[in-house]
Amino acid sequence: MMEDRLRLAAEAARGFMPAGEGLALYRSAASLEVDGPLLEVGSYCGKSAVYLGAAARQAGRVLFCVDHHRGSEENQPGWEHHDPEVVDPDLGLIDTLPFFRRTVADAGLEGTIVAVVGDSPTVASLWATPLAMVFIDGGHGTEPAHRDYEGWTPHVRPGGLLAIHDVFENPADGGRPPYEIWCRALSEGFFEERAAVGSLRVLRRVV
Numbered sequence: 138m139m140e141d142r143l144r145l146a147a148e149a150a151r152g153f154m155p156a157g158e159g160l161a162l163y164r165s166a167a168s169l170e171v172d173g174p175l176l177e178v179g180s181y182c183g184k185s186a187v188y189l190g191a192a193a194r195q196a197g198r199v200l201f202c203v204d205h206h207r208g209s210e211e212n213q214p215g216w217e218h219h220d221p222e223v224v225d226p227d228l229g230l231i232d233t234l235p236f237f238r239r240t241v242a243d244a245g246l247e248g249t250i251v252a253v254v255g256d257s258p259t260v261a262s263l264w265a266t267p268l269a270m271v272f273i274d275g276g277h278g279t280e281p282a283h284r285d286y287e288g289w290t291p292h293v294r295p296g297g298l299l300a301i302h303d304v305f306e307n308p309a310d311g312g313r314p315p316y317e318i319w320c321r322a323l324s325e326g327f328f329e330e331r332a333a334v335g336s337l338r339v340l341r342r343v344v
């Protein structure tokens with residue numbers, strides 16, 4: 138079955154996307170009814186990009202993957218999600234770009250995925266192409282999460298999808314900012330709820 142192969146390809150990558158949520162991401166992207174490319178904010182080593190990229194490839198779409206590849210606050214040494222193997226020893230800085238490229242090549246997605254290596258708000262401020270789907274999984278602090286929300290949601294086409302990862306309705310389960318931007322999306326009138334699997338939330342742009 139196609140989804141089993143997809144799960145195996147994604148599980149080969151380091152990262153923070155459980156298979157059930159990744160498959161939900163894939164199915165949402167595969168169900169898109171509007172034209173245009175997809176864009177993810179926060180790619181790390183490419184795990185979620187494999188799920189989104191598979192749907193993009195099937196539809197002949199492009200997936201842009203925006204990440205400076207230096208890691209979020211929570212990926213830095215001493216923090217919960219630190220992996221010493223992704224540190225560039227010469228620079229002493231995280232560099233997930235080589236891992237990301239390897240994941241994309243192994244998954245056969247080099248013709249589908251375009252890496253945009255840079256700071257998300259900087260790229261968002263100069264972005265002009267309407268997007269069929271945006272997936273937000275970048276920095277999870279208050280500033281980064283709200284800036285990603287403000288910078289990227291205006292680029293989602295009406296009828297398109299906005300997915301947000303690490304949304305925890307119960308504060309005991311995890312940090313607040315992804316939950317806060319999900320609440321903003323629901324309350325500001327542009328999006329309605331579409332799907333929820335684990336900490337993944339998918340919304341559809343209505344106007």
Ligand code: SAH
Pocket residue numbers: 151152153154178179180181182183184185186203204205206207208209210212233255256257258274275276281
């Ligand atoms: N979606 C990934 C996990 C992303 S982890 C997966 O499926 O495994 C969060 C990522 O956001 C990190 O790789 C980090 O480098 C990136 N990030 C954090 N702040 C950023 C910013 N301001 N601009 C670009 N990327 C950022």
Ligand code: MG
Pocket residue numbers: 153154274302303
């Ligand atoms: Mg995440």
